[in-house]
Amino acid sequence: MSLHHYLVSILDVENNKSEEVFVEKLNTSAAIGNLTSFRHYLLHLFSVAERGTLSCSEKPISAVTGIHPPLKVYAKLEDVREDSIVLQWEPPQDSHEVYIQIKAISDIREVRKLFVKDATRFKVDNLIPGMTYDIGMATVMNGNLSELVTIQQTLSLEAPSNIHEGKVTDSSIEILWNRADGNFQHYEITCINCAAAFMVQKVFQEAATFSNLDPATMYTFSIHTEKQGFQDSTPHIKEIQTAPSAIEFMNHSRNSNAVTVNWPLARSRLDGYIISISSNSFLKEE
Structure with a gap:
């Protein structure tokens, strides 16, 4: 028999x-398209002679087509938070369930697995601020999964909380705050109105001290967490005032019924002075 072509x-x-x-006779393979997703097919292959005679039918090949994965998986910028993310997707036709797996790149051994039915968006909570996650999604049909569609997403950084003053003198301010959770590199603290330009510190502990400040002056500080290559956390603003400058020295003179004291002008702006006079029998302030 002279082979003319193949028939599938x-x-x-x-x-x-x-x-x-x-299928032309020179080919030994063929791709068959336009089939239905997750459907059982039987395939027969025949040799066809010049006059159209078919070869005997061999045992058919039994095959089940794969499952269409979600067409698109994404998260809107405004849905990426410090400890959560809202995922959205476009499901294939006749799809009613998806499988979601989430892995932090810092520990790929720990995989979080979720199954979601009859939805095109889902909020994932209890994540780590600033962490980068590999997120995979597959279509589910009769307990079978399609190929995973994967995206990578980094969560927002968490800002420090409970920002408050520590030790404050007439020339320095210590700032303290609670430790921020999440995967970040350091804190950045900026004194917005220090001297003629910004004064910036990058620290790893929950404390920073700014020196060489003016007495009795209100300073504004901005604090946020940083991670290279990613958006900073939302800054927190704190205002703290330095103490008035201390009196450097004081002189006095006296007579039988009075004491006169004098001192140099303070270096800072003041509302006034408080003079305290005390003895074993009385205490007086003016």
């Missing part, structure tokens, strides 16, 4: 419908 017969088992595909 594809039977849709569920609907009992078949179609045929012509």
Whole structure:
């Protein structure tokens, strides 16, 4: 028999419908498209002679087509928070369930697995601020999964809390705050109105001290967490005032019924002075 071409017969088992595909004799493989997702097919291969005679039918190949994955998986910028993310996707036709897996890149051994039905968006909570996650999503049909569609997403950084003053003198301010959770590199503290330009410190502990400040002056500080290559956390603003300058020295003179004291002008702006006079028998302030 002189070979003219091959013929592939594809039977849709569920609907009992078949179609045929012509394959040139020089080919030894064929891709058969336009099939239904997750459907059982039987495939017969025939050799066809010059006069159209078919070879005997061999045992058919039984095959189940794969499952279409979600068409698109994404998260809007405004839905990426410090400890949560809202995922959205476009499901394939006739899909009612998806599988979601979430892995932090710092520990890929720990995989969080979720199954979500009849939805096109889902909020994932209890994540680590500033952490980068590999997120995979697959379509589920009869307990079977499609290929994963994967995206990578980094959560927002967490800002420090409970920012308050520590030790304050007439020339320095110590700032303290609670430790921020999450995956970040350091804190950045900026004194916005120190001297003629910004004064910036990058620290790893929950404390920073700014020196060489003016007495009795209100200073404004901005504090946030940083991670290289990613958006900083939302800054927190704190105002703290330095103490008035101390009196450097004081002189006095006296007579039988009075004491006169004098001192140099303070270096800072003041509302006034308080003079305290005490003895074993009384205490007086003016």
